[in-house]
Amino acid sequence: MAFDAAVSNGIRIDVDDPLNPGPTLDYASALASIRALLDEGRTDLQNAGSSFAFSLTSGFAGFDTPAGMIQVNRAIAARLALYANDKTGALTALGASFMNLGAATSGDLNVGPAHVWGNSPDVANGLYYPRDQVTNTILIAHPALIEDALPGDGRIPLKFYQRTNLVSSSGIKDANGDNLLGEYQDNRYSGVTSPTPFIRNEELLLIYAEANIGTNNALAVTTINTIRNIWGVGNYTGGMTDPEVLEEVLFQRRYSLWAEAGHRWIDLRRTNKLDVAHIDLRDQGTIFTQVARRTTETNWDANN
Numbered sequence: 301m302a303f304d305a306a307v308s309n310g311i312r313i314d315v316d317d318p319l320n321p322g323p324t325l326d327y328a329s330a331l332a333s334i335r336a337l338l339d340e341g342r343t344d345l346q347n348a349g350s351s352f353a354f355s356l357t358s359g360f361a362g363f364d365t366p367a368g369m370i371q372v373n374r375a376i377a378a379r380l381a382l383y384a385n386d387k388t389g390a391l392t393a394l395g396a397s398f399m400n401l402g403a404a405t406s407g408d409l410n411v412g413p414a415h416v417w418g419n420s421p422d423v424a425n426g427l428y429y430p431r432d433q434v435t436n437t438i439l440i441a442h443p444a445l446i447e448d449a450l451p452g453d454g455r456i457p458l459k460f461y462q463r464t465n466l467v468s469s470s471g472i473k474d475a476n477g478d479n480l481l482g483e484y485q486d487n488r489y490s491g492v493t494s495p496t497p498f499i500r501n502e503e504l505l506l507i508y509a510e511a512n513i514g515t516n517n518a519l520a521v522t523t524i525n526t527i528r529n530i531w532g533v534g535n536y537t538g539g540m541t542d543p544e545v546l547e548e549v550l551f552q553r554r555y556s557l558w559a560e561a562g563h564r565w566i567d568l569r570r571t572n573k574l575d576v577a578h579i580d581l582r583d584q585g586t587i588f589t590q591v592a593r594r595t596t597e598t599n600w601d602a603n604n
Contacts, residue, residue, distance in 0.1 A: 440482030
């Protein structure tokens with residue numbers, strides 16, 4: 301299933317005046333505008349001196365200066381460049397980010413800014429849920445995610461908790477017509493104050509690998525092997541053609557970035573691979589190519 305960016309819903313960028321918002325931009329124009337905003341932000345940070353006149357949360361430890369925030373800015377810029385299929389731009393942005401190609405541990409992969417949560421009356425981490433408790437609303441991994449994992453992958457026990465009290469979905473059937481049962485719940489958070497990362501070094505390595513496909517596939521694989529070996533699955537031994545290396549990068553992104561910023565759907569959409577999404581007889585789902593615009597948005601355009 302192909303994603304046609306030319307007819308995508310798009311987003312508004314100019315919202316300075318809520319009573320007179322700018323036009324809805326198409327996908328490519330929206331990405332270009334967001335990238336321009338990031339470049340503008342980098343310029344502001346470059347002119348901000350050596351320190352901020354305010355304090356950031358502990359989630360920004362190591363990035364709580366203008367210089368540190370420039371690294372975060374360029375990390376996000378690399379993500380946007382990848383979405384725009386600008387590999388040169390992605391590599392340039394990564395060069396000014398906090399990417400660490402010498403990562404040797406899972407801790408190295410997790411380096412990056414994070415949003416911190418707190419106990420009441422602060423806002424708690426809404427993605428945390430106690431293990432194996434009865435619930436009707438919980439983030440559950442699709443069974444194929446576990447079935448397709450490589451043997452010994454350390455990300456599986458880290459990210460997925462195997463429940464004994466299975467979650468029964470309402471209205472989502474398996475191949476036998478029974479309610480689909482959820483066996484693996486999100487295991488990334490230990491409590492309501494566990495921080496949520498904005499962007500991590502692991503994603504930057506994956507961007508770096510993908511950005512090198514087509515010009516230096518060997519370097520792309522070397523970078524992927526850094527991640528594979530940290531998680532205990534050994535070096536990549538597959539083919540070295542562009543499509544084969546891209547498939548490997550997407551496979552590693554599927555597990556490394558699970559449930560972070562909607563990466564999997566975005567990855568399949570931008571590479572025209574939505575047909576491989578796990579929407580099958582077990583869940584009777586729908587593959588969406590874009591997010592619907594809100595009625596308030598469409599009404600505004602129709603009446604103004």
